[in-house]
Amino acid sequence: MSEFLKFEKIGHVAVATMNRPQTRNALSDADAIAGLVAMCEAVNRDLSVRVLVLTGAGPAFSSGGNLKTLRDSVGTGLGEPAQSRYAYRDGIQRVPLALYELEVPTIAAVNGPAYGAGNDLACMCDIRIASETAVFAESFVKLGLLPGDGGAWLLPRAVGMSRACEMSFTGEPVDAQQALAWGLVSSVVPADELMPAALALAQRIAANPAHALRMTKRLLREGQHTRLSSLLEMSAGFQALAHHTAEHEAALDGFLRR
DSSP states (O other): OOSSEEEEEETTEEEEEEOOGGGTSOSOSHHHHHHHHHHHHHHHHOTTOOEEEEEESSSOSBOOSOHHHHHHHHSGGGSSGGGHHHHHHTTTTHHHHHHHTOOSOEEEEEOSEEETHHHHHHHHSSEEEEETTOEEEOGGGGGTOOOTTSHHHHHHHHHOHHHHHHHHHHOOOEEHHHHHHTTSOSEEEOGGGHHHHHHHHHHHHHTSOHHHHHHHHHHHHHTTTSOHHHHHHHHHHHHHHHHTSHHHHHHHHHHHTO
């Protein structure tokens, strides 16, 4: 799928590992962006996948932008400053859109530092589990930059506006325990227990009917920005579909036989 990503399936669970530890799994390189987008598209097409776990190889989850190539790709190397807009829109911004449109539940297994776009990548996932060695930082301001990857939309939804402002305005790191207290992650586990914990949660989710999972996630996404009446109408339509799936019939029969 991509040299940047190692991809495997364990039953109904897909595991994508960012596999470029030499750059601390930096996201801004073109092949990394393309790999993440292609992976999301492939998972959406594969109806056997019910959950995606995303993690990083090596000591870091993701360092965000590759500072060694940042200037050439979106800075002075483009000449006309306004052209940087296209570098973002056609580059890193494809990642939050792809993950937002991903139909299956996603779990970020944050194995180490998640800085800048790496922090935002974790926030793009539905559930976050952190290793005790994980550190989170919305660090753009430290470089005189701002979150060009949607972090200003993602982070307040994860931790609330006040804490999102604190993280964004200071750029200072938040350790795993503070991230847990702030609701940025669901749980913190020892480093050697991170993937077993993430996979165990993924299997609990994947045990549920596939179509119901995908439609439930879509409702939760739509509920972030639509009116209640509109969401109720969409819920009615999805529920009508769910009532006529073989999975619902089998589950209903199982409950009635108890």
